[in-house]
Amino acid sequence: MSSNFNRFPRPLRRSDLFPILANLLPILGVAFWGWSPVEAFTVYALETLIIGIFTLLKMAVVIFHRPSDEWQAGEQAQKLGGIFFMVFFTVHFGMFAAIQTSIFSSVAGIAPPGAGPLHFFLHWYSYITVPIGYMLAAFVISHFANHFMPFMLNGEYRTIPMTKLMFQPYGRIIIQQFTVIIGSMLLMFNFGLGFMIVFVAIKLYFDLFINFDKMIDKSIAEAEKKNA
Numbered sequence: 001m002s003s004n005f006n007r008f009p010r011p012l013r014r015s016d017l018f019p020i021l022a023n024l025l026p027i028l029g030v031a032f033w034g035w036s037p038v039e040a041f042t043v044y045a046l047e048t049l050i051i052g053i054f055t056l057l058k059m060a061v062v063i064f065h066r067p068s069d070e071w072q073a074g075e076q077a078q079k080l081g082g083i084f085f086m087v088f089f090t091v092h093f094g095m096f097a098a099i100q101t102s103i104f105s106s107v108a109g110i111a112p113p114g115a116g117p118l119h120f121f122l123h124w125y126s127y128i129t130v131p132i133g134y135m136l137a138a139f140v141i142s143h144f145a146n147h148f149m150p151f152m153l154n155g156e157y158r159t160i161p162m163t164k165l166m167f168q169p170y171g172r173i174i175i176q177q178f179t180v181i182i183g184s185m186l187l188m189f190n191f192g193l194g195f196m197i198v199f200v201a202i203k204l205y206f207d208l209f210i211n212f213d214k215m216i217d218k219s220i221a222e223a224e225k226k227n228a
């Protein structure tokens with residue numbers, strides 16, 4: 001797998017300082033300020049929702065400038081309204097996020113007694129403590145500065161295909177889901193801080209050095225070639 005990822009290197013940018021600081025904050029909080037590792041991993045689970053919300057905001061900006069786009073259905077491409085892409089993404093990504101957060105909350109044991117498996121996903125706001133609030137704010141600022149602002153300032157919204165935009169989050173989310181779920185299991189054995197450091201190192205490596213956009217471009221090009 002690593003050799004495949006190494007085929008898509010990504011150069012560092014100045015704005016990468018924001019995700020570095022945002023990901024270091026939970027480690028500092030747990031190590032020096034008495035924050036709970038469970039709170040930190042709760043934020044990592046909630047980051048999935050932050051990514052989904054920013055993706056929907058990007059899609060809304062694209063729709064404002066380009067109301068419809070091509071949807072590849074089998075061997076045929078058809079023009080569909082941007083709202084279709086937003087609804088499709090909301091349902092598909094929402095299922096992804098619901099599964100991840102449900103597994104995390106069940107394994108970490110943070111849901112109230114008798115709560116259903118979707119309690120964390122549907123009532124995420126009730127889990128926010130003061131430390132979680134600080135960490136969430138850091139991640140919101142990070143995604144705004146490192147992803148949304150360049151998307152706007154570079155004019156990417158004028159040319160990016162809706163299909164590519166819709167699938168942008170999934171590469172990072174798959175890595176994040178795997179490590180968050182493993183981390184929630186290790187929390188039961190008090191491996192919180194040690195695993196957090198490993199988790200953040202892995203997460204930052206994929207966030208900063210792997211060009212997921214190029215991977216998506218290659219997949220889209222191969223699909224279009226196959227259907228041509």
